[in-house]
Structures are given as structure tokens and as C-alpha cells.
Amino acid sequence: MVEVNLTINGIAVKANSNMTILVAAHKAGINIPTLCFERNLNNIAACRVCVVEVEGADQLVAACNNLVQEGMVVRTNSPKVRRARKLNVELLLSQHDVQCTNCVRGANCELRKLATDLNITDIRFKKELTHDEWNQDFPLIRDSAKCIKCLRCVQVCENVQATGVWDLKNRATRSTVGVIGGRAIDNSLCAVCGQCITHCPTAALRERDDTDLVLAALADPDKVCIVQIAPSVRTAWGEPLGLTHEQASVKRLVAALRRLGFDYIFDTDFTADLTIMEEGSEFLERLSHREDYSWPMFTSCCPGWVRYIKGHYPEMVDRLSTAKSPQGMFGAVAKSYYASIAGIDPKKIFSLSIMPCLAKKQEAAIPALSDAGAGQDVDAVLTVRELGRLLRSEFLDAANLPEEDFDKPLGIGSGAGEIFGVTGGVMEAALRSAYYLATGTNCDPDAFAAVRGPEGVREATFDLAGTKLKVAITNGLANAKKLIEAVKRGEAEYDFVEIMACPSGCVGGGGQPISEDATIREQRTKILYGLDAKNNIRFSHENPSILACYDDYMIAPLSEKAHHLLHTDHHSWQMPGEASS
């Protein structure tokens, strides 16, 4: 790597020889528009929007995947560049189903923003749309007429999620994206993580919209509508409404949901705490019969991860904790324990969950995961994006709503429950309670802060009352794959592993608002740790509602009732191609 000197738009720029023109220009404060490009993920120079003029070259040069060279003279806004850039976007628009007024992306669409910036007012080419068939019941929906073939979905699925659901389909002028092998999406190994959606520049990929289902339930006088809010939802719900993170407090979200007409507003933090009680007890139980189990034990709270391991490593499924996800536990508890203490007929309950996640939509619909005996334990799941649309359609002045409290008792969650929404959080919460269960005393709530961080794979070793515990935490399925392969080769040994499918965990979930801000996951992470630090209860086992739930109903962790409602047999449903047992 050497330093090179070049000129961009008449400005002398110094850059490293391994920098692209795009990076060097950006460093010099010169913005070059991009469309297919995404940093560290996609620099395939497909859209030809980032083309620039290089002196001495007849043709234009893609800034995103060409390196700077000594003496290069670059122009980013010459007439030739402007014409090409505009025309290329015009070409993309000729094959894009322009429906901006009735599109889920609305103003949050990279193509629309670029077309506006380029001052495109007319498309001089014939409209040519393709309409590929798609199962509209699947939580992930692809609209081929909106795809601009940037291939980010292919890249994120293959490289970040090691799943490879998407591939190039067809050839030449008909090249587009399709499910690998020409399969139907519901017959693929899609983890339904939704990362392809949050990386899509348009609405070619989106979640199935279930808001009508919710509105219908709210309008039904016979229904008792309850809603649970996942930990990470509180970090991002205000983004689509244009609220600052300070304005978008969780208490304002509670108020907003109350305005929408929900009868009871609860917190998934509660069942995150319950998960710790069940999963933590299960872990200690497995530890005491170490030889009866294959190791490590994997967390089971992330349905994207559960789908992944079932699809790719079916032989390792028994290493998953049998605990349901917090959403699943909440669904079961709401229509059993809560219905009984509140005196409500569980069949009348409409149970909504708001999640940062598409896989949770998929999870809620699996019949084998509903155990309360009153239809689906969770009747509907909305992503944070759908919540945003629901709130907008209510025309609330969300920023000026009063701050209101969750309903009791399922609205009480500990700080340990809050951090379930970020990578490492489940592990930290579990260790806080495991320490108590093992020693009978509480540790410093921040004693296990070593497991925090954004890195793909993190390892830590702790001494738990004389037992050495080796744990690992990963986020992103490609990292999970690396870890599993290392375990399979015998190169890594752990006792307990937390895996979240999405990068950074649920704060980076595929159901979160789509943001071009590269630091957004970091900002959301900070909010959760802030909430944990401020919470009066830092330990799941000290949540009074949890204690009451066991006293009044579940008796004890791993009791028969707990097993029936809060645990599951991961073999009770199958991924496509998975053998049923």
C-alpha cells in the first residue's frame, strides 16, 4: 500500500493505493451517488450510477470497485457523467413498478431518493415489468417488478447469513434474482431473518403486512386485545415516525398502543426473564448430567437461528435449549396464566406481538408451538416497520404523547430482560441468574459485561462456584456457521453458546426500520444497555412478576406445567427437506 496523489473535481487528493475512487472522494468530502453499492457487502459495480470520468479514458469508470491510481484526474459531475448516471437510473425505472404513492418504502426508498436527486422527471423508455409468482402467505415477499438487480440480497444472504437462498436467475437481459435452484421460497432453507429486506434499496423485498388483521381485532368488541413489545422494538419504533431516540421512549410507545385501542400492553421483557429461569435451569440440569448431553447447549430464543440449525445441521438440533422463544412463552402464558388470573376466556384473547423480526411471524404460525389450547398462542406478529405504518395511519402526535406505564403483571421486566435484544444479552442475563442459582448470592449486575460487543464471535470463560464455564456468543449466521464448524472439527469446545441470526442481534433485526445510517445498530444497542442500567431490577430471578407466576401457576422452572407451556420439542415441526422424527 502506497500513498497516491490524484485530482478529483480539481481538488488535490491524497489516498492509499488500496482505496477505491469512491472512498477517496468521500474522504475528500466529495459525494458520489451510488445505488447497488453497500460498504463491506456489495461493490459489484452493477448499477453504473457511481460512474465517474477519468481523464484519458474514453469510457466512464465505476467509482465503487476501481482503485485510485497515481496521477488520476477524476471528474464526478462532468456532463458525460451526469448524462450516464441519469440515463442508467431512467433505465432501471423503466423496469421498476413505480408505485411510490402506495409503496411500503415510501420516502425511505433509495431508488426514489436517487431519482429525485437526479431530477428525473420523465422516463423515455418503454415500461417493461416482470411478475414472478410468489406465495403471498409467506412472511417474506418478493415483488420482481420492483427489483433493480443490485444483488445485495444475494450477497447478504450468502456472505453474512451463510444461507444462500437467493441466486441469479435467468440469463442475459432477463437476468434477475430468484430463490436458488428455482425453488419456491416456502420450500427453501430461508431462515426468514429478513436481512435481505433491510438491505434492499427498494420494496422488492418486504414483510407480509399483517396490520389489517390487527385493526380487525381491535375493532371487534368481543376481543380482548393484548400486545407484547420485544426488547429491541423500544430502540427503533420512533424512527419511521421521525422521532428522536429521546422522544421515542418506551413509555410513549405504551401510550401510543393504548391510543390504538389495545386493552393490555405488556412487555416481552417479562418472558425474557422467564426464559432465563427456564433456560438457565435447563442448563444447570444438563450440566449436572453432563454425559447425557451433546455440548454445547445452544440458545433457542431466536427463531431465525432455530430455522438455520434445523435446516443446515439437523444432527445438532438436540443441543438447542428446549425453551421456547420469549415471544412463544408470552403467547402461552397470556392465554393460560394471565387468562386465569384476569378471568378472561382465553379464546377471546387476541394476542399481538411486535417484533424486530420476520422469523417470529413464521414461528407464531407453527401449530406445534401453540400449547395454550386457544388457537394460536400468538395471533399476529407485526414488525417494527408495520408498527410504524399502523401508528402513522392513526395520525397520532406521537412526540407529544404522555409517558405511560405497561400493564401489570406481564408488563414488568428486568434489565436482564431488556438486553435480550442485543447480541450477548441473553448470555449476560443467563450468567447473572446462573451465578445466583449456583452461589445463592447476587453478583455485581455488570460482572459479566465481558460478553458485550459487536464482534462476530466472542468467547469468555467464567468460574461459577468452582465450575469453569466456557461460553461463546455469535451474531450473524455466517459467524454461527464458523462456530459450528469449529465445534464439529473439535477445535472449539463450549458449554453454552448464544446465537442470534441477525448482525448485532435483534437491534439489527430484519424487521427493524430500514436505515442508511451505518451506526444505527450501535445507537440502538446503546439504548438497551442504558435501559438495563437504569432498571431497578437487574436480575431475572428478582422480577416480582416472575416469582408470582411461579408461585401462582407454574410452580417451578422445568415443572410439568412449565414443560407443557414454556418448552417445545424442536422435532415437532420440520424445515423443508428435514426428516420428521
Added chain:
Amino acid sequence: MSVSLSEVKPRLSVYEKSDAQQTIESIYDQLNRRLTVSSLASCPVEFSAAFVNLCAAQSCGKCTPCRVGLRQLYNLLNDVLDGKAQLATLDLIQELAEDIFYSSDCAIGYESAAMALKALRGFRDDYEHHVLHRTCGMSEISPVPCRAGCPAEVDIPGYLALIAVGRYDDAIALVRKDNPLAIVCGLVCEHPCEMYCRRGKVDDPINIRGLKRFAADHMQGGMSFTNDCESCQALEATSRIAELTDDTLEPTSDNKIAQGTSSQDFLAPKQADFTGKRVAVIGGGPAGLTAAYYLSLMGHDPIIYEQRAQLGGMLRYGIPSYRLPRKELDREIDYLLGFGAKAKCNVSVGSDITLDELRASYDAIFIAIGAHADKKLNIDGEDAKGVYSAVQLLRAMGDDELPDYSGKRVVVVGGGNVAMDVARTALRLHASNVTIVYRRRVVDMTAQQEEIHAAVAEGCNLLDLRAPVRIESDASGQVKTLVVQPQIIGEVVGGRASQRAVAAGEERIDADIVMVAIGQDTDSAAFGDYGLPLRRNMLVSGADTAIDGFKGIFTGGECVTGPATVIRAVSAGKAAAVSIDRYLGFKHSIKLDIDIPDALFKARMYCARSNTEELDLRDLPSEFAQVELGLLPEEAVQEARRCLRCDHFGLGALRGGRYTQW
């Protein structure tokens, strides 16, 4: 009323091409070049539709089937592509194409239809896949055309980039990751990669083989002879990452090793731990050597059983030394055996040791016996003294047994590369004249154009359209005359022109030696007797080289395919190594990650290809000295820089265009 002369169309004017016509012809020329650069894995239906449309553009418009039919055929093909077709549409396409074929007035129409019908027949599966699944059914798109066109899938853009910066050792190491016969292929590969080279769309394909030879000639490590080219020594090699692993873990910086210039340090995939598994490789030709090399890298213990005195197979006993100097062949073989593969020469499996005995003492067997048996003319007098097969001569030459043809008239029968080889060899053995007799036309010869030109340039006579009838000998039984029947070229059958006797009398060609070079056969009797499946004397195996019903026995190379090329034998050797490794219960992979110079943007430029030249026979230091001159350093750098870097530009950008392991 007077009319100015200029407005009167002359009754007859001198033929002159209009500007428009000239432009069209130049576009045809470019189109021709574009089509010559084959595009692998394009969609057959998409291609058919484009072709039909192009044909329709050439229609004069007079006749219904061509004017309307081709247009409607194009529409129907587009329905298939747009996912709007039913299976019945394919029947209609068939019916329409047949109609155009049967009822067109001229070749514009019926030849278009013939091609369309051929495509429909040849790609029926893909047509149906489009209809049933609304997508093309062709397998993976190959982003890097030269690599996709190479049977051994060598990372060509990678090693050309290394050559461009003078890292010749690294370039050869990178070639050897996929093709261990880097030196040999630099000299004699038929270079199918060049046919796919995208540079051909601009001006000419890259001289890929010539560059590989240049790197092999100028490498410092890897048992190379000392290089005295100063301009090359000035260029430095840099660091790289090398390892062979059982897994897909990313290499870390710890794996980086520095490179020296001694042979021990020559970069190679890391050798796996010794497994103790013994593999018998029958045949020391290119397929056998390749398999043995990779098996040794995978930690196994291969032993080559070679029937002849030396290793090399057809490389030694088929290709003359003036094309493939023995010194070069030997240094390649020495390098490959440096990883532990052993060889037993002068052992013939079947007579000296049986297959049963081998099966008893080895964990697996790879049969790569090549195609070394000769084919007979089956005409009267063929058993006369002085009638030899090409195989006999080349085999003797391989062991340095040089017959003296001084003053002899040599007639070579055949039109393949081997015929050219023996003709040129005969000249070098001081034959007074050499005549190549071929029953079809020179253009129909299967020999490469360069080989034919070189034979002629060195003084061989070509006598085409002559079919041998009988061989006459004198009283002592010595060949005297080859009697031939003049032929006329005619009907094209299966894409090849066929000949028939012309109504003229026989011709007599006086000869002291007749050399029969009309193809080779596999001597598979011993293996057939053992029960291995044979088809026309060739062994039968699956694409994975396994033989159905015979666990642990694998086969590949020319004994399966019939006479082919070095690079196809390498491909078979690789497939065999992987299959045998799996069969033995392992999952080794060959991995070598060399840091490749970044692809830098270059303005589009036209730059013609630098070809390698051959020395005139009279200028050679000795008859059997190497005839081909390598590229000059300046030529090599320019040629390597002509590479369009399809590993980075084009679809290569999507998945990196680089495969560091197989």
C-alpha cells in the same frame, strides 16, 4: 427538356461498395469475432431467439415462411423466455420451424429454421425448464470465461496478473494448484481457454499458453534452471498465503510464508498429514502424474506403475522433443514426484503384475493407461517391411532410439497432429522427402492449423484428397509404393465433409517408408479380461472416474475418452484424486491462496496479440532442438496486461471470480 448528366443513372457503373455496405461488413466482421468468442453457459433459448431475430433481419421479405414465420418464431421463443408459454407452445415452435425449413424458397429461410430445430432438439430440457419453472435451467453461470473453458479450471486471470508484475514463481504455483503440468502445458496445451477469452471480442484473445510458457521459462524456484534474463531478475516476488486444509477456515496472516528462490521454498499447496493409504496409479502419463501429485499432496501414498522405461506417457512417447524438450518434461516430473509419489517403470500391469495382486495390496487403483495402441489401415500390403505406425516411431524416439531415414522417401498417412509430428520427425531423421497423404482436404484435417503450417514450412509435401488403396512391395518384402485413389469432396455428414472416389485412375507414390498415423487405440485387453466394462476398447467410468461395480477402481484420461489432449487428462487426474480421497474416507482439499495484484482500470485500448514464433528448421542448433521461441519479456508484459481481468470486471465481481481451493 434537358436533363443534366448527373441525374441520369448510368447504364452500367463500376462496382463500388457504398459506405453503408462497408459499415455493415465491418459490423459483420466484429460480430463474427464476437461469436467466435464462445460464451459459456448462456441461455440456449435466449440465444436461439436472438439468432432467429438476426436471421429474420437477413430475410429478403419475399416468402411467407421466412418473412412472417421467422418473426413469429421469435415471438414464440420470447413467450418461452417471458414465462408465458405452455408445453403446447413448444409443439407450435417445432411445427413452425419445420414449416420454415420445408417451405422456404432459399437458404436464408431454411437454414435459419434448421438451426432453430437443432437448438430445439439439443436443448429440449432447457426449453421445458423455462416453460415449467419460468426460469432458465442451465447450471451455474461461469463468471470467468477462460477459467470456465479450461478443463482444469486454472485461475488464468490470476496468473496473468502475476506475470504482468514479474512474479513468475507465484504464477506457476497458481497454475499448479489446478494443473500440475504447468511447464508441459506452457509448451503444448491446445489452450481451449483462448477460445473463450473475452479479449477476443476487442481484438485478439490473449496468448495464454505463450504466457504460461514465459513464466515457466523464467521462474526461479521449483527446480527451474538458472534464469539469466536480467530484466526478469529485476522484478521481485512478494508474499503469499499457502495451505492445504481439510476445511474452509479463512487463512490468517499467520499462514503467510515468505518465499525464497530455492526449490525447497517453491510455493505449493500445503501437504496434508500422511494417511498411509496406498494408491496404485497405472500409467505414468499426464492423467496418472496429475492424480499421483494431488494424492501425495492429500497425504496419501501413490505408486505409479509405468509400462515403459520412463514416465510421461504420451508426453514422452507421443509428443516429439522439438515441441516438448525432454529437459523440460523431466524437470516437471521431478517436481511432481518431489511430494512423495513413487514410480515403478518397466512394469506392465496384466503381464508383470495382475490387477488382482494390485487390489490386494493397495487401498485404491487409478487406471490411466492412455491410448497407445495403433490403428491399422486394413489394406493389402500393410504388413510389408518399412510400414510403421506413428506410435512405433514416436515411442522409439521417446527412449532416444533414433532411426536413420537418410535418403529415404517417407509417406505419412493421416491428417491429425500425430501425422504432422511424425512427418516433421522424419525430416529431422534426414528423410530425403516427406509426403503427407490425406483422404479429405487440407481444411478438413484435424491437426491444428499451426501444426500443418509448420510441417509445410519445414518442407513436408501435402497430398490431400488421396485415399490409400494398397501397399506394394518388392521381392524382398520391402515397401515400394503406396497406391492411392484420388477423391472428390462431397456431402457433409454430421458436420464433416466426406469424400468419395473420383472417376480417375489410381496414383502411385513411391516410398521407402510408410508411416500410418490414423489414430490410436487403447490396449485394454488385460482390464477387459478382468471384467472391467469396455466400450470400443475404451474403459467406461462415471464423471467421477469411478468404475461401476468395482469398488476402489477408478479410471480416466485417454483410455476412457480416446485420443484427446493433455489438459483433459489433467482434468481426469484431478477428478480421480478427489474421488479416491473421498473413497478412502477423507475430505482433503487443495488450497493455495496467492495474493493477486489488484485489477486496475485501464482505458479501452486496441493492442494486437503477440504470437510465439517458430524457428526455421535450418536455423536450429540441432534437429531436435526446441522449435518454438518464447515471448520476449517486453512482449510478455504487454500481453499479460492485455488481460481484461474478468475476475474483477463483469460477473467476476459478484463472487470474487477466484476459487482458492478445490
